[in-house]
Amino acid sequence: MDEMEEELKCPVCGSFFREPIILPCSHNICLACARNILVQTPDAESPQSSRASGSGVSDYDYLDLDKMSLYSEADSGYGSYGGFVSAPTTPCQKSPNGVRVFPPTVPQPPPQQHLLPQPGSLPPIPRNSCITCPQCHRSLILDDRGLRGFPKNRVLEGVVDRYQQSKAAALKCQLCEKSPKEATVMCEQCDVFYCDPCRLRCHPPRGPLAKHRLVPPAQGRISRRASPRKISTCTDHELENLSMYCVQCKMPVCYQCLEEGKHGTHEVKALGAMWKLHKGQLSQALNGLSDRATEAKEFLVQLRNMVQHIQENGVEFEACLVAQCDALIDALNRRKAQLLARVNKEHEHKLKVVRDQISHCTVKLRQTTGLMEYCLEVIKENDPSGFLQISDALIRRVHMTESQWGKGTLTPRMTSDFDLTLDSGPLLQTIHQLDFVQMKVPAAPMLQLEECCTQNNSATLSWKQPPLSTITVDGYILELDDGNGGPFREVYVGTETICTVDGLHFNSTYKSRVKAFNASGVGQYSKTLIMQTSETGLPPCDIQSIGTVAWFTFDPASAHPDIIFSNDNLTVTCNSYDDRVVMGNTAFSRGLHYWEMTVDRYDNHPDPAFGIARGDVLKDVMLGKDDKAWAMYVDNNRSWFMHNNSHTNRTDGGISKGSTIGVLLDFTRRILIFLINDEQQGPVAFEGLEGVYYPAISLNRNVQVTLHTGLPIPDFYTPGEADPTGSVC
Numbered sequence: 001m002d003e004m005e006e007e008l009k010c011p012v013c014g015s016f017f018r019e020p021i022i023l024p025c026s027h028n029i030c031l032a033c034a035r036n037i038l039v040q041t042p043d044a045e046s047p048q049s050s051r052a053s054g055s056g057v058s059d060y061d062y063l064d065l066d067k068m069s070l071y072s073e074a075d076s077g078y079g080s081y082g083g084f085v086s087a088p089t090t091p092c093q094k095s096p097n098g099v100r101v102f103p104p105t106v107p108q109p110p111p112q113q114h115l116l117p118q119p120g121s122l123p124p125i126p127r128n129s130c131i132t133c134p135q136c137h138r139s140l141i142l143d144d145r146g147l148r149g150f151p152k153n154r155v156l157e158g159v160v161d162r163y164q165q166s167k168a169a170a171l172k173c174q175l176c177e178k179s180p181k182e183a184t185v186m187c188e189q190c191d192v193f194y195c196d197p198c199r200l201r202c203h204p205p206r207g208p209l210a211k212h213r214l215v216p217p218a219q220g221r222i223s224r225r226a227s228p229r230k231i232s233t234c235t236d237h238e239l240e241n242l243s244m245y246c247v248q249c250k251m252p253v254c255y256q257c258l259e260e261g262k263h264g265t266h267e268v269k270a271l272g273a274m275w276k277l278h279k280g281q282l283s284q285a286l287n288g289l290s291d292r293a294t295e296a297k298e299f300l301v302q303l304r305n306m307v308q309h310i311q312e313n314g315v316e317f318e319a320c321l322v323a324q325c326d327a328l329i330d331a332l333n334r335r336k337a338q339l340l341a342r343v344n345k346e347h348e349h350k351l352k353v354v355r356d357q358i359s360h361c362t363v364k365l366r367q368t369t370g371l372m373e374y375c376l377e378v379i380k381e382n383d384p385s386g387f388l389q390i391s392d393a394l395i396r397r398v399h400m401t402e403s404q405w406g407k408g409t410l411t412p413r414m415t416s417d418f419d420l421t422l423d424s425g426p427l428l429q430t431i432h433q434l435d436f437v438q439m440k441v442p443a444a445p446m447l448q449l450e451e452c453c454t455q456n457n458s459a460t461l462s463w464k465q466p467p468l469s470t471i472t473v474d475g476y477i478l479e480l481d482d483g484n485g486g487p488f489r490e491v492y493v494g495t496e497t498i499c500t501v502d503g504l505h506f507n508s509t510y511k512s513r514v515k516a517f518n519a520s521g522v523g524q525y526s527k528t529l530i531m532q533t534s535e536t537g538l539p540p541c542d543i544q545s546i547g548t549v550a551w552f553t554f555d556p557a558s559a560h561p562d563i564i565f566s567n568d569n570l571t572v573t574c575n576s577y578d579d580r581v582v583m584g585n586t587a588f589s590r591g592l593h594y595w596e597m598t599v600d601r602y603d604n605h606p607d608p609a610f611g612i613a614r615g616d617v618l619k620d621v622m623l624g625k626d627d628k629a630w631a632m633y634v635d636n637n638r639s640w641f642m643h644n645n646s647h648t649n650r651t652d653g654g655i656s657k658g659s660t661i662g663v664l665l666d667f668t669r670r671i672l673i674f675l676i677n678d679e680q681q682g683p684v685a686f687e688g689l690e691g692v693y694y695p696a697i698s699l700n701r702n703v704q705v706t707l708h709t710g711l712p713i714p715d716f717y718t719p720g721e722a723d724p725t726g727s728v729c
Contacts (some may be wrong), residue, residue: 003370008160010136019152026393028153031535031593039130151235151450152210154386158564159377165575171217173198185214193217232385242385250392252385275384285398286289292405296365299410305356309416312346317418324422353414368401440521442516443469449589454531462498463514474518483508508533530586551710552586560619565610579622583613584695593665594713602657608703609633610661613696622700630686632674641685651682
């Protein structure tokens with residue numbers, strides 16, 4: 001039961017749920033906490049079409065968090081809105097989940113009236129209030145009913161009560177006169193807790209009291225607070241009972257809802273039948289999750305055994321190494337300490353990796369077990385409508401949790417064997433060269449884009465081994481295609497890490513790659529680099545002014561797993577409501593480059609972001625949130641430039657389905673410019689750009705875009721002075 005506790009706590013206050021309500025996103029929140037995180041929006045910018053309530057409408061519009069700048073005069077999109085009637089100069093407070101909270105309202109004294117306030121009354125919710133879910137950060141504008149429009153989660157409230165009762169302290173006797181003793185029984189008819197002496201004195205097991213039923217105190221406390229199944233009433237028609245279930249809206253309804261026509265054309269079924277059906281679906285989903293939890297427990301046992309094996313193998317390896325070193329002369333003893341240090345380092349590395357995996361898997365298993373226990377408690381509830389309000393969300397969570405236990409999750413990240421072999425054959429005079437023999441092929445080299453360039457019909461490439469690689473490299477193999485998309489061919493084999501290839505075709509696009517080799521074999525290829533040779537007969541300055549035509553696609557290897565690719569990796573969308581980043585498979589470091597993206601689908605006014613990024617940019621947040629990306633994010637009305645989570649240059653003009661977004665990157669001037677539908681959007685977005693950048697975008701499931709490359713520079717743009725070293729794409 002302890003694992004379930006996190007499921008029973010409010011994400012805002014961190015305490016057990018009190019009067020929980022269900023938000024349209026299926027997450028729960030305390031009613032009091034919901035009042036604390038309300039945000040007031042201006043009248044002029046809250047269209048009635050976007051107003052909704054928590055009555056169960058499934059296709060409502062979300063307000064993206066980055067649009068919160070709609071309610072602020074600052075370009076950054078953050079700050080307090082000073083439009084409160086009661087406290088116009090009081091800034092908004094911060095709630096624990098980071099959203100803005102209403103300041104306490106100061107009631108205005110009514111003129112010449114002396115009315116007593118109603119006890120327990122709450123201040124009215126301001127008009128145009130917006131609530132943001134503290135878990136998924138989706139926002140919703142409340143209707144005239146305010147928070148009363150959200151259904152109460154009676155099932156969760158019942159589970160919390162049972163959990164707290166199971167953790168409650170021992171109950172005391174109610175009839176002890178001085179210091180109450182611990183109760184041993186409770187009479188269900190008398191509704192009194194007794195200790196043994198008081199029970200014998202006040203409740204003898206004879207006469208009319210003999211028929212009373214005595215139960216243990218814990219059971220009696222639950223039965224005391226338990227009540228018959230509540231007949232649920234409709235939130236729209238408070239006098240009507242919920243008796244049907246709308247399959248399309250996925251919510252319980254009453255007969256009056258059907259008669260008024262709101263659900264008249266929808267498919268409806270009996271509430272009891274759907275209750276049983278969803279309970280069966282949840283039970284079936286729990287079976288699969290239970291199997292995953294069992295596999296996880298077995299996997300943890302495997303990992304713990306692996307720790308023991310690593311320790312045993314480490315001790316054995318150390319003993320073997322000591323035996324070999326002791327057999328050599330005194331000079332070998334000085335080398336022995338160094339070798340032991342390397343073994344210990346490898347030993348600790350393996351232990352750290354496995355222990356980290358144990359810790360990660362234990363946390364995930366604890367969360368899974370907590371969800372299972374919570375679902376089992378929900379299944380025990382006998383409130384059909386309350387259960388159906390949360391069953392869909394629980395079923396999705398169970399399936400999602402089960403999918404998180406994928407194939408890679410239950411696979412060890414480290415082997416228990418040591419891949420080091422000591423060669424004890426060298427002669428005494430070569431004792432100081434004694435080292436471990438690496439039995440692995442080299443890692444893929446890294447192309448140094450800053451040193452790669454083209455000039456006329458020659459191309460220079462430079463590469464190096466990864467920083468953490470310690471594997472010996474005997475040489476490298478450089479390959480180029482024929483400049484027309486043909487097969488690769490070897491153009492260099494040797495130990496150097498820089499090579500210039502002459503005699504290439506003018507005005508051609510070449511693909512290049514490099515790999516390393518040693519005595520154990522040949523390693524993997526590096527990333528493919530696309531290089532454009534010069535126009536025939538033009539000097540470098542003329543080449544630069546024309547711009548380098550680059551052909552590239554989106555890169556599945558470096559993209560977030562939620563990105564969906566199609567159209568030969570030229571079209572992308574996402575299966576998540578959160579923003580995910582995908583980059584191009586080509587890096588830029590010099591030259592003048594331009595590419596476009598067309599919007600194939602645009603639903604619910606999301607904020608896709610377009611721009612450039614470093615190779616190590618964060619992939620699970622909007623582009624421009626960190627210091628590794630330079631982007632423009634845009635909705636249907638306006639756009640902002642963003643870098644390192646700093647929003648600047650809000651500009652009117654948005655996008656819709658069919659819009660075209662252009663990105664112009666000029667390394668000569670070191671600037672970045674954005675275009676929307678062939679018109680420049682705002683001023684120069686960023687200046688002082690230097691280094692290696694990848695084309696990048698971020699989007700969610702409401703957007704689909706298609707990439708267009710190999711485009712000429714727009715006519716309105718005048719390039720700067722040429723870079724005599726050429727350009728790389």
